[in-house]
Amino acid sequence: MSLLNRLNDDMKQAMKNKEKDKLSVLRMLKAALQNEAIKLGKSELSEDEELTVLSRELKQRKDSLQEFENAGRADLVEKTKAEIEIVQLYMPKPLTEEELLEIVKQTIAEVGASSKADMGKVMGAIMPKVKGKADGSLVNRLVQQQLSQ
Known part of the structure; x- marks a missing residue:
């Protein structure tokens, strides 16, 4: 429908x-x-x-x-x-932070990102995957955390 x-x-x-x-x-x-x-x-x-x-x-x-x-x-x-x-009620079910973290880790591996300089590449690859299911600022924060480790 x-x-x-x-x-x-x-x-x-x-x-x-x-x-x-x-x-x-x-x-x-x-x-x-x-x-x-x-x-x-x-x-x-x-x-x-x-x-x-x-x-x-x-x-x-x-x-x-x-x-x-x-x-x-x-x-x-x-x-x-x-x-x-x-x-x-009409939005897709939002992703939990744990699910989002998994997507972030997978995307970082796919893109081959290793530093914060690669942040744009990672965000560009992640956002279409989580569109409507996650807040952009949360995605940004998780990507920064993963890239700074």
């Missing part, structure tokens, strides 16, 4: 259950996906493209959450946390 079909089904369910907040987030996700398809001139997005859109939406919400917390806006903090939870 494509992501758009899943969103449509979940939107119908949210309408039936009168979940206004969830419905609002689902509509926003659907609109973001459709806008991206129009921008790329496609009728349907690939799974990678859908993941990119979802990641962007999730990142925007996390950034907003940080801003609202800094501004002391408790009402918006709660609303944004709820939105983040809904968006995460």
Whole structure:
């Protein structure tokens, strides 16, 4: 089932259950996906493209959450946390730090990296493998740790 079909089904369910907040987030996700398809001139997005859109939406919400917390806006903090939870339902299951560490070690071996100077090569090889499943800053930290040993 494509992501758009899943969103449509979940939107119908949210309408039936009168979940206004969830419905609002689902509509926003659907609109973001459709806008991206129009921008790329496609009728349907690939799974990678859908993941990119979802990641962007999730990142925007996390950034907003940080801003609202800094501004002391408790009402918006709660609303944004709820939105983040809904968006995460459609993201792939995130990798654990242990799983990510294994991927980092394998990639360092594949690339033949031996120092921090090879960091760009390693990051370039890892990021497509973990796209949407791991935070870039965590990947960066793990790669730095492994290369400095």
